[in-house]
Amino acid sequence: MDFEPLGLATDLVILTVRDGRLQVLLIRRGIPPYRGRWALPGGFVRPNEDLETTARRELAEETGLSAERIHLEQVATYGAPDRDPRGRVVSVAYLALVPDLPAPVAGSDAASASWVDATDVLDDSGRLAFDHYRILADGVERARAKLEYSPLATAFCPPEFTISELRGVYEAVWGLPLDPRNFHRKVTKTPDFVEPAGTTTTRDGGRPAQLFHRGTATTLHPPMTRG
Amino acid sequence: MDFEPLGLATDLVILTVRDGRLQVLLIRRGIPPYRGRWALPGGFVRPNEDLETTARRELAEETGLSAERIHLEQVATYGAPDRDPRGRVVSVAYLALVPDLPAPVAGSDAASASWVDATDVLDDSGRLAFDHYRILADGVERARAKLEYSPLATAFCPPEFTISELRGVYEAVWGLPLDPRNFHRKVTKTPDFVEPAGTTTTRDGGRPAQLFHRGTATTLHPPMTRG
DNA sequence: ACAAAAGTGTTAAGCCTACACCCATGC
DNA sequence: GCATGGGTGTAGGCTTAACACTTTTGT
Structure with a gap:
């Protein structure tokens, strides 16, 4: 088996509707690369951890919700060789839909997490780190399409x-x-x-x-x- | 960066319509695991190779077609820790739709490749190696749904x-x-x-x-x- | 009483289904 | 001529879009 060096991660497009607008949960990166830029929440898959388990764990960490009842679905996988300057990292993107939370977003990384209008972010393709603009666009489009049927x-x-x-x-x-x-x-x-x-x-x-x-x-x- | 040992592969659901029936290209495995069982064509992603590039390369190898004009789209990624007995292998599945080829299927692995009725395979969930039954089912469902819109x-x-x-x-x-x-x-x-x-x-x-x-x-x- | 939002009725236009019917070829 | 598939017409049912209208609350 040729196990080349490779990182496997999941990124989350967490959407909610607040004040009549579609909003996405973003974090501000505290470490390089892309330090100070907005990014989708995400993290590496642990050994022996299923992809969806990783996504639910990240979701719970970011939203403070026990993620059992939250809708979560896989959207797509992004694996361009140069998408992460640290090395080859393949990311499986998940879409999460959450109700307008009465509780504020809380969790270990929550100091830098906030809800942002999705349309605002989609209007400026340079605001997000990595290829997260594309991931967000794909996630939002998935949500829009699935509402139909x-x-x-x-x-x-x-x-x-x-x-x-x-x-x-x-x-x-x-x-x-x-x-x-x-x-x-x-x-x-x-x-x-x-x-x-x-x-x-x-x-x-x-x-x-x-x-x-x-x-x-x-x-x-x-x-x-x-x- | 925690680069745990991990294999990254693509598997292909290659569909065509022949004699009025939906058919899928399968190969018979010549080596363990699942030796002698039918499986979807696929292979490992090479260093610095994009996921879709891998899929197109595999498609060309299996069908003998210069895969430029062939419809190819990503379906989903499968990453259960135990899905491959050789170790952790994450597979990105692609769906390819090809016309009824006048030329026979030819390529390096072609000796063991053949077109099989998709409905027959879907009627027997134990016929395919690995989790390929699930991948095939998802690929066929994607094709069925996309014909609509x-x-x-x-x-x-x-x-x-x-x-x-x-x-x-x-x-x-x-x-x-x-x-x-x-x-x-x-x-x-x-x-x-x-x-x-x-x-x-x-x-x-x-x-x-x-x-x-x-x-x-x-x-x-x-x-x-x-x- | 008035504003605001919930919920029902109605009508015209468009789409879908089923099927009758005619057209152009090979044999 | 006859079989075969290509293509058009049409009537009835269903869905939609637009909007008039009534209901039930809070203030």
């Missing part, structure tokens, strides 16, 4: 949510407004997308809204439509 | 093709019959999916059919519908 948007929501909160997720991720009335009808009519919790809330103002939780559907027929 | 089906066709040949691709990959008349209308009306070549052929029998080549579209609006 999967019930993934609920991963951004707390366990119980209103239809308009769910709509807020779509509007933030896609960056466009949706008709509240047609959205409501479509979501509630798609089988097993959401299920009524039987309770209501007035936290969004106006008439009390029914609360829902995730349904059992894994794909949406018909899909949600973007613009 | 991308013009990817043309990657299975020669440079010029008829609408019914294109329909044959859909029917083989999805494993279900489609209405020839509605399919024809939909394909030719979707902007930039296919463009008329201006010539006709009678190679499929019956009335001469127009020949087309790929259009410039990258996504299909509206998508093709499965079942």
Whole structure:
């Protein structure tokens, strides 16, 4: 077996929706290379550790969440020979979707971690270290695409949510407004997308809204439509 | 940098449509582990070689094709610590779609390479070495899904093709019959999916059919519908 | 009462499905 | 002529997009 010298890492695109905007968790690098630049959280895979285990461990370290219930999926692997000046490092990127956390981001590296508007970062391709701009772009595009045909948007929501909160997720991720009335009808009519919790809330103002939780559907027929 | 001992490889899911059926290129392993078992073609990434370069090199070796014009895309990365009995090997899987080759499969390893019905292999989860059953399943599912919303089906066709040949691709990959008349209308009306070549052929029998080549579209609006 | 947000009804346009039907070739 | 596949037309059902309208709360 030719085991050439090689580092294996995972990088995380951790997304949330806060204040109606799509935000990504970035850390400011305290050590070279790219010292002082923003980067995606990530770290090396330990011996005998599965890739997804690494990603969940990093996620827990960065967000302070026990990452059991967080949606996490692999996006792509980046392995250009010169992508890391320290040597050959191949990175497997994961996408994590978290609800708007009531608790602040806390963890060992948290002093330098913050939520940043994803669109702002995507508007400036030079702001991130390494090839993290490309990784972020791929992760966001994955999220945007999956909202169409999967019930993934609920991963951004707390366990119980209103239809308009769910709509807020779509509007933030896609960056466009949706008709509240047609959205409501479509979501509630798609089988097993959401299920009524039987309770209501007035936290969004106006008439009390029914609360829902995730349904059992894994794909949406018909899909949600973007613009 | 902690460069633990680690192998990095790529494995290829090479698909084609022959005789109206979806087929995958497999090799019979001549050496342990899994000697004598079927496996996906693949090999180790060389020092300073990009991942996709490795995949294209393997593709050329296995199919004898100069792989420039072949559709190739990354699917996922598999890194369970025990997936290879020889040690820690992480594999990046690629999906390749090739036209029905007039030339036989030829190459250094070709003596043991053959086209096998994908559905047959997917019916028996124990036939492939390593975790290649999972990789194949993921690759085929990717292909099936992408036919819906991308013009990817043309990657299975020669440079010029008829609408019914294109329909044959859909029917083989999805494993279900489609209405020839509605399919024809939909394909030719979707902007930039296919463009008329201006010539006709009678190679499929019956009335001469127009020949087309790929259009410039990258996504299909509206998508093709499965079942 | 008024503002605000939830939720329902309606209508016109577009898309999909199914199938009848005609066209152009080889034999 | 007849078989074979290519290609067009059309009617009914379903989905969507746009928006009028009613409901239920907080202030």
